Amino acid sequence: MNQIENILFYIALGVYAGAMILYLFFFLGRKEKFGRRGTLLLYAGFLSHTAALMVRGIGAGRVPLTNQYEFATSFAWGIVLLFLIFERKYKFQAMGAFVMPVVLLVIGYAAMQNKDVRPLMPALQSNWLVFHVATAVISYGAFGVAFGVSLLYLIRDRMKEDSFIKKHVPDLKQLDYISYRAVAAGYFFLTLVMITGAIWAQQAWSRYWAWDPKETWSFITWIIYSIYLHLRIARGWRGKKAAVFAVVGFIAVLFTYIGVNTLLPSVHSYA
Structure with missing residues (x-):
């Protein structure tokens, strides 16, 4: 099982790298065929990645969401899943040039x-594990998409307006809306992460909250996106300020996962 999983995992990693290169050729070289090929390749990589997760789950006899490797690979899987959903909905392949580098970083x-x-x-032997970590995967995936779209928003004005850009890159208003939709989805699931995590903590450690570094940084991330949504809804924040906020929020997401696991002692560091 381990050998099959490794083969599928590294196939996915290599195919994702290929898809990223094709998206970059598509965006920078203005070649439409590379965009279509990049998306087809990404679907192939996603299928291989999904199979790798399934094989690991079967071999382990549990959902593969319990250690650093399993969550990191699931995190990358979640970004790809949300990217494919948004790409299909908005017909927006240029987003791949900005989202796929993040996928390669995480995987x-x-x-x-x-x-x-x-x-x-013992702390992981809980039915809340699947709900808590699965919602984190979806939440982080949505924030990853918002990050990529917001980066594109910030450079959109600097692009030479030609037929390719008009056809394949949404205008600023549409980019702002797509980023907002991704943030809103991520925020909903991040809120579920916080709630299910508190319930799980009460069962595992007899307390709902202990200001563990992971908990603290998750809360900071939640506050950042709460401010984003509050300012957008209550004060009409749009445009560049909102895009910068979405970028900062995802940097907080990356630190919450990679930074805390690497630099700070935490009860959430299981491997």
């Missing part, structure tokens, strides 16, 4: 982690 981090399957520690 590359996963590749550096210990892939051994180990028995679950």
Whole structure:
């Protein structure tokens, strides 16, 4: 099982890298055929990635969401899933040039982690595990999409307006709306992450909140996106300010996961 999983995982990683290169050729070289090929390749990589997760789950006898490697690879999977959903809905392949580098960063981090399957520690033997971590995967995936779209928003005015840009890159108003939709989806699931995490913590450690570094940074991230949504809804924030906020929010997401796991001791560091 481990060998099959590794083969599928590294196929996915390589195909994602290929898809990123095609999206960059599409966006920078203004070649439509590369965009279509990039999307087809991304679907192939996503299928291989999904199969790798399924094989690991079958081999481990549990949902593969319990250690650094498993969450990192699931995090990358979530970004790809949300990207494919948004790309299909908005017909927006240029987004791939900005989202796929993030996918490669996260799945590359996963590749550096210990892939051994180990028995679950007592704190992880809970039915809340799947709900808590799965909602985090979807939330982080949506924020990753918002990050890529917001980066594109910030450089949109600097692009030479030609037929390719008019056809394949939405205007500023549409980019702002897509980013907002992604943030709103991510925020909903992040709120569920906080709620299910508190319930799980009460069962595992007899307290709802302990200001553990992961909890604290998750709360900081939630506050950042809460401010974003409040200012947008209550004060009509749009445009560049909102895009910058979405970028800062995802930087907080990356630090909450990679930074805290690497730099700060936490009860959430399971591997």
